[in-house]
Amino acid sequence: MAEHMPVDKTFKLFIGGAFPRSESGRTFQLHSADGKLLANAAKASRKDLREAVKAARGAQAGWAGRTAYNRGQVLYRVAEVMESRKAEFTSVLREMGQTARTARSEVDRSIDRWVWYAGWADKVHQVLGTVNPVAGPYFNFTFPEPTGVVVVASPDDPPLLGLLSRLAPVIVSGNTAVVATGGAAALAAVTLAEVLATSDVPGGVVNILTGDKAELLPWALGHMDVNSVDLTGAPDGLADDAVAAAADNVKRIVRADPAGASPHMIGDFLEMKTVWHPIGR
Amino acid sequence: MTASPAFLPTTGGGPVRTTPVDAVALEARAAALCTRSIKTTSKRAALHTTIRCIDLTTLEGTDTPGKVASLCQKAIKPDPSDPTVPSVAAVCVYPEMVEHAVEATTGTGVAVASVAGAFPAGMSAPAVRVADIVDAVGRGAGEIDIVLNRSAFLSGDLGRAHDEIAAAKDACGASHLKVILETGELGSYDQVRRASMLAMAAGADFIKTSTGKIPKAATHPMILNMAEAIRDYADQTGVVVGLKGAGGIRTSKQAWHHLVIVGETLGSAWLTPERFRLGASSLLNDVLMQLQKLDTGRYSGPDYVTVD
Amino acid sequence: MAPSDKTPEPFGIDYAPAPESTAVVDIADGYGHFINGDFVESLSGATFATVNPATEEHLAYVADGSAEDVDRAVAAARAAFEGPWGQMSGSQRGKYLFRIARQLQERSREFAVLETLDGGKPIKESRDLDLPLSAAWFFYYAGWADKLEYAFPNRTMAPHGVAGQIVPWNFPLMMAAWKLAPALAAGNTVVLKPAETTPLTALLLADVLRDVDLPPGVVNIVTGAGVTGAALVDHPGVDKLAFTGSTGVGKAIQRAASARRIPLTLELGGKAxxxxxxxxxxxxxxxxxxxxxxxxxxxxxxxxxxxxxxxxxxxxxxxxxxxxxxxxxxxxxxxxxxxxxxxxxxxxxxxxxxxxxxxxxxxxxxxxxxxxxxxxxxxxxxxxxxxxxxxxxxxxxxxxxxxxxxxxxxxxxxxxxxxxxxxxxxxxxxxxxxxxxxxxxxxxxxxxxxxxxxxxxxxxASPFGGYKESGFGREGGLHGLAPYLRERTGAKGRGA
Structure with missing residues (x-):
């Protein structure tokens, strides 16, 4: 019997729940650590970013409008699907040059990280919200709400754990995300996209753009319908001017530990709303 | 103005609409008005207006012709040493004392008001209450103060509460009818607002806060609330209704803050005895002492004003 | 622009004038910056005038701060941070804040009159809102100073260092209080720039700070306009910036601060x-x-x-x-x-x-x-x-x-x-x-x-601040304390 000849995967973008090629028709080559060509991945353009932001904006109100319990379940479902595709994630990390042991470990930690954040969906409000004892006959409380559309510059290292550690705290509270990823780490992101597409995450909640982060981020930072940009995984060469453009619509710029985990990292993508109401009769 | 659910009819199919009241914001507004500072000439004017709007009241089981005669003298000439001090608006007494009051005040411009209608609870048969009013009018009372039937109002029988006031108005003939809501018993500003509209729709010439027989009485937010109801009623019907605060008004400062609230809510046109009254007894002497302070620059004392 | 027929006639009652006495306030001819516990002139000698907007009367000349003046102030703040203030216990810091709150309560009439003279706001507002809230702000945050470990459980927090704070002219003292109180409670030292049209109450506050023996350099006040503010924003010795003002200026500050990556709180405009x-x-x-x-x-x-x-x-x-x-x-x-x-x-x-x-x-x-x-x-x-x-x-x-x-x-x-x-x-x-x-x-x-x-x-106790272009970060409450602290490096969250 003839040996099965592998069918190579086409690496495309993930926008609004679909897998389009870049509108620009551009691709870039992804190689394994040992130099073998793995794929011609789509190289996202500024117009792809625009479409991804549009998809993210379109999905945001609905995602935020789900109950926290439901968002937690949707995230947990993602972890379930990841678990079933552990072998694939591990092989991706191995192709990037990790040993079997470290690859397995990173995949395990990534799944656990995601589960950890899934559990925060209906708890973070209680940790970050307050009831405030104002000096008057008013009931006054502060609770967090998602900031809106967040562009995430995914860290190159650790490729999978970094991606999940930055993405989960963005979407768990009801934000929608546009992930910009490049280089070998894009392999992990595209694999995650396939998981997201086959789990219960609504289209547009997570959008993944592979390509050159240094090219995409200035457009994200200048985009007037983006509320926040996570620069944790931004390339060193990102120009100060590009970051300064975030001020044009007072974006929330976040930089954090690429593999850290904390409810306060969820908090980085939250707005605090305070409501006053008189107490009378 | 368009009819809307914000202004629920208070009477059976009547045109009168009322609005909800937010207690905290109402009280905050009243407190803000009470920070108005009244100085020099406006202080004297406010004190004189206060006197001119007083219903000098005695409503005790121990009232006698002698007591009433003395009260009437005080009402006519509150400060015998100062002829510029005006008379009060009226004396307010029980029906049994009306003839004595009429005798003492005839020709002085001081009116005689009588409580009636089984004051202060109003818990007698409707016919008895009407008879009480007719009796007081017959004795010469130009103004009749009755109570709202809180029993009917609070049990939801707004029609009965309304119709009894209308019957009282009929019984008054040419005498003016003041309807006491006994606001301290109604439980909320919303209820007072509703009761105000109901009483006005039923024909009250004045709406009045309290009998003076229970502790919670004419507070500043309550006066504001009722003044707003009067303004709404005038807007809706063109009918002008007066406002009387009674119960617990003892100091000049309390009184002139009532004037501020009424003046800023209803306009200066309401700051006359025809449209505004303060039912009180000890208030008058506090006002007189304030006037003496304005005249002499010294603080006065109770020995320098007459007890009644 | 004639009023339309909708405009009603004036309506109400007459009040005789009831002016608050200005005798309680003593305005000097000139004011210097408050740096390291002393009032000092601008190095350039430059001044600007502040006027009463209700009368256009001249009130005082005020030092016009340059980059050099800001530099002196930042140096004083740095020294105080590395010196007495940085070493002080939270409870001691809190006591200074309590003292400031009390002084503001005791001298509230003086502050209220000065606020109204310099800014034009009604005395009843400066008396009933600005002053009570300013004192309350210090009182509230005073109590947090020795409770930071409860405010931020499972995290080891540290002050940023020198906070640069720029406040607007609409609530001059109150905005200063909103900014100073949490910054100081958290253990920062401060360089504050009041608005150029309303510098006087902040400078009177400096008087209070001296009276309560706040160590020199913990709070420094540099007066001036946009140039002074820009010098503060650009100063490399500033570790944290907080600004309340227009969205336009806020964006410029965010731009300027972005390259330095220092934490920023912005409380900007609105159209509610x-x-x-x-x-x-x-x-x-x-x-x-x-x-x-x-x-x-x-x-x-x-x-x-x-x-x-x-x-x-x-x-x-x-x-x-x-x-x-x-x-x-x-x-x-x-x-x-x-x-x-x-x-x-x-x-x-x-x-x-x-x-x-x-x-x-x-x-x-x-x-x-x-x-x-x-x-x-x-x-x-x-x-x-x-x-x-x-x-x-x-x-x-x-x-x-x-x-x-x-x-x-x-x-x-x-x-x-x-x-x-x-x-x-x-x-x-x-x-x-x-x-x-x-x-x-x-x-x-x-x-x-x-x-x-x-x-x-x-x-x-109530957090205040905006979404979108109205800014980020909160002032008031526990949420208003957080922006003045950083998580100590090395102390990570305890996630999976």
Missing amino acids: AHIVFEDSAVDQAVEGVVTGIYSNQGHVCCAGSRLLVEESIADEFVERLMRRISTLRLGDPLDKNTDVGAINSADQLQRITDLVATGVAEGADLHQPGCDLPDKGYWFPPTVFTGVQQSHTVAREEIFGPVLTVQTFRTAEEAVEKANNTPYGLSAGIWTEKGSKILWMAEKLRAGVVWANTYNRFDP
Whole structure:
């Protein structure tokens, strides 16, 4: 019997729940650590970013409008699907040059990280919200709400754990995300996209753009319908001017530990709303 | 103005609409008005207006012709040493004392008001209450103060509460009818607002806060609330209704803050005895002492004003 | 711009003038910067004048800070941070803050009169709002100083170091208190720049800081205009920036600070929707709308400048509103009965005048009560625009003056859509007696503060700050303490 000849995967973008090629028709080559060509991945353009932001904006109100319990379940479902595709994630990390042991470990930690954040969906409000004892006959409380559309510059290292550690705290509270990823780490992101597409995450909640982060981020930072940009995984060469453009619509710029985990990292993508109401009769 | 659910009819199919009241914001507004500072000439004017709007009241089981005669003298000439001090608006007494009051005040411009209608609870048969009013009018009372039937109002029988006031108005003939809501018993500003509209729709010439027989009485937010109801009623019907605060008004400062609230809510046109009254007894002497302070620059004392 | 026939006659009662005495205030001829515990002149010797906007009378000359002056102040703050303040226990820091709070309470009349003289706001507001809240802010944060481990459980927090703080002219002392109290409680030292039109109460506060023996350099105050502020923003020795002011300047500060990657708190402009439903407590809603836009002459970032009223009651509501507005007393800010004081500066008056002219030119209907404006000083009457559409400039731009626009809506959805249709997101107001509708609205409105059946309430325990272009970070409450602390490096969260 003839040996099965592998069918190579086409690496495309993930926008609004679909897998389009870049509108620009551009691709870039992804190689394994040992130099073998793995794929011609789509190289996202500024117009792809625009479409991804549009998809993210379109999905945001609905995602935020789900109950926290439901968002937690949707995230947990993602972890379930990841678990079933552990072998694939591990092989991706191995192709990037990790040993079997470290690859397995990173995949395990990534799944656990995601589960950890899934559990925060209906708890973070209680940790970050307050009831405030104002000096008057008013009931006054502060609770967090998602900031809106967040562009995430995914860290190159650790490729999978970094991606999940930055993405989960963005979407768990009801934000929608546009992930910009490049280089070998894009392999992990595209694999995650396939998981997201086959789990219960609504289209547009997570959008993944592979390509050159240094090219995409200035457009994200200048985009007037983006509320926040996570620069944790931004390339060193990102120009100060590009970051300064975030001020044009007072974006929330976040930089954090690429593999850290904390409810306060969820908090980085939250707005605090305070409501006053008189107490009378 | 368009009819809307914000202004629920208070009477059976009547045109009168009322609005909800937010207690905290109402009280905050009243407190803000009470920070108005009244100085020099406006202080004297406010004190004189206060006197001119007083219903000098005695409503005790121990009232006698002698007591009433003395009260009437005080009402006519509150400060015998100062002829510029005006008379009060009226004396307010029980029906049994009306003839004595009429005798003492005839020709002085001081009116005689009588409580009636089984004051202060109003818990007698409707016919008895009407008879009480007719009796007081017959004795010469130009103004009749009755109570709202809180029993009917609070049990939801707004029609009965309304119709009894209308019957009282009929019984008054040419005498003016003041309807006491006994606001301290109604439980909320919303209820007072509703009761105000109901009483006005039923024909009250004045709406009045309290009998003076229970502790919670004419507070500043309550006066504001009722003044707003009067303004709404005038807007809706063109009918002008007066406002009387009674119960617990003892100091000049309390009184002139009532004037501020009424003046800023209803306009200066309401700051006359025809449209505004303060039912009180000890208030008058506090006002007189304030006037003496304005005249002499010294603080006065109770020995320098007459007890009644 | 003749008032329309909607404008009612003045209505109300007469009050004799009741001016607050200015004898309690002693204004010096000139003021220096407050650096390292001493008042010092600018190195350049430059000064600027501050005037009473109600009379245009000169009040004092104030040192005009240059980059060198800012440098001296930052150096003093750094030394204090590395010296006594950095070493001090939280409880001791708290005691200084308690002392400041008490001093403000004891000298509140003096501060209130000075605030009104320098800024033009009615004395009843400086007396009843600015001063009590300023003291309360210090009192509240004083208590946090020795409880940081409870405020931020499972995290090891440390102050940033030197905080640069720039405050606006609308609530000069109160904004300084909002910024200083949490910064100091957290253990930072501060360089504060007051607004150039209203520097005097901050400088009087410096007097208090000396009286309570606050160590020199813990708080430094450098006076000046935009150049001084820019020098503070750009100073490499500043570890944390906080700014309250216009969105335009806020964006410039964010740009400038972005390269240095220092933490930033921005409390910027707003264009708040004040939404009135037909099932509201109408009289209180009228009052809330009036308070929302005319208090402090509308110089309030969270002013409810856009009235959205349900169409079914719009005519009646506007009628009630106009009647109420006709009772507002505009005039001498020192008069205890004044409701509407002077516009803060000639520049601001010009801006308001221009925007109102634009409103008229674009076709909105102007209503102003027939009130006399004083001959001297900067004044603008309470103004209402009806017939306003979402596209009108007056409905989109922050006017920062006593100007209300009125629009109507048919459904709650439409109200939310219109309310949120702005780059700002600081505050919003809702008036309805229906509880479930309040909560539905409160959830949908993209604003950091939602006042339901009330408006313009502030409290040190209550977080305040905006969404979108109204800024980020919160002031007040536990959330207002966090921006003045950083998580110590190496101390990571305990996630999976």
